[in-house]
Amino acid sequence: MIRRVGLHLTMAWLCSSAQAAAPELPEWLRLDGFATLGVYRADDPVASVRADSRTPTPSLRQWRMDGDSLAALQLTLNPGGEARAVLQLIAKDEIPDRLRPRVEWAYLAWDAGPQLQLRLGRTSLPVFLNSETRNLGYAQTAARPANTVYQLNPISHADGVGALWNQHGSQGDVSLEAALGRSSIDVVNGFIDADRVATLVGKWSRRDWTLRLAHARYRVDARLPVFEQLFGQLRAGSTDCSNCNAVLDARGRMLGIRLRSDAAALLYDNGRWALQAEAMRRSSDSLLIPDVRAWYLQASLRLGAVTPYAVIGQQRFTEAPLGLLTDAQAGAAAAAANAAFDRYLQSPNDRHIWQLGLRWDLRENLALKLQLESLRHTRETGLGLNNVVSYPFTPPLGSYAGPRWDGQVRVLTLNLDLVF
Secondary structure: OHHHHHHHHHHHHHHHHHHHHOOOOOOOEEEEEEEEEEEEEEOOOOOEEOOOOOOOOOEOOOOEOOOOOEEEEEEEEOOOOOEEEEEEEEEEOEOOOEOOOEEEEEEEEEEOOOOEEEEEEEEEOOOOOOOOOOOOHHHOOOOOOOHHHHOOOOOOEEEEEEEEEEEEEOOEEEEEEEEEEEEEEEEOOEEEEEEEEEEEEEEEEEOOEEEEEEEEEEEEEEEOHHHHHHHHHHHOOOOOEOOHHHHHHHHOOOOOEEEEEEEEEEEEEOOOEEEEEEEEEEEEOOOOOOOEEEEEEEEEEOEOOEEEEEEEEEEEEOOOOOOOOEOOOOOHHHHHHHHHHHHHHOOOOOEEEEEEEEEEEEEOOEEEEEEEEEEEEOOOOOOOOOOOEEOOOOOOOOOOOOOOOOOEEEEEEEEEEEEO
16 A cells, blocks of 8 residues: 555656656657546445446545546647647556556547548547546546546547547537547456447537537447356356346347447536536447436536536436246246346446535646545445446345445545646
């Protein structure tokens, strides 16, 4: 623990002093960087919380520094010309790289005309309002993006081609962005390979208002060991299920999953008051990526260097029941097990959240954030989770016999964000 704390402190010190120590760079070369030094703690003795679905270790009544803490460098070649190259490296404690730097962006951009830009390489996946600043804590008011929405797509970048068109007019600025590529990601419960990702984004801005609409389609292969083991048990007849093979053949697809998402964002910012809302609907042809709808609303007020803010949000899964049946000669225990597996595979993890926070801009390019968040599950609380919120499986799904989770957990976060 001491070693990790020292590593994070060293990382933050290096980022804060890099600008002053760096030699004068030529005009065609630019070096930027950002970092977050953060700690967070979940307060529940049963349910643990991760800052992100890629965080290896959750907080269970303990302070953790590996949730939001990161350091990043971005190198831009020829930033003032028609063509440029961008490389962004991020070091963060995530699965599977842990603290090894990873390439977040690596692309070539060409301004083909006054309104058209073309990109080739690894760029941000433009699904959300904060897609390009998802890791850049300083650019956001809250400590981190609202998990009700951003949890639904942990993929932050894609390798491929893209085009961005902009039009400025008296009725507002309009832009269209299209991209095609592929991506992959390791999360806490397995690996997801999206061998085809297509996105289309439209944005309109005028004065204090911004409206953004995003559509994405994916073809996904999933390797999730927990589900692979569970499907094997059900197919083998361990619960005397009479139709599990047919149901899992129809809805338990692991390869070639067809997935789509639709997202909308609305932003109002007059320099003092700011309102930000995002909503997302996700659907697929496999229960491994369950159908869900989610939203959040964030309000903030700038009072000089201090910005208090509040967030509310909801996540509601809409995956239909599987209708698992039990052999007539099997007993009540088998029927109860199949009913529990049916509920679990529907992902009934509906959630309400609220956040209260305060951002304090200590000086230019340096901000301190204190945030209290409440996460409350509104349906099942005994089925376990392996994502943002985790809690033990109770019988018949698991063997946990301790106190049952009451469905609510609070998280306290303190982050220091900086850019240079």
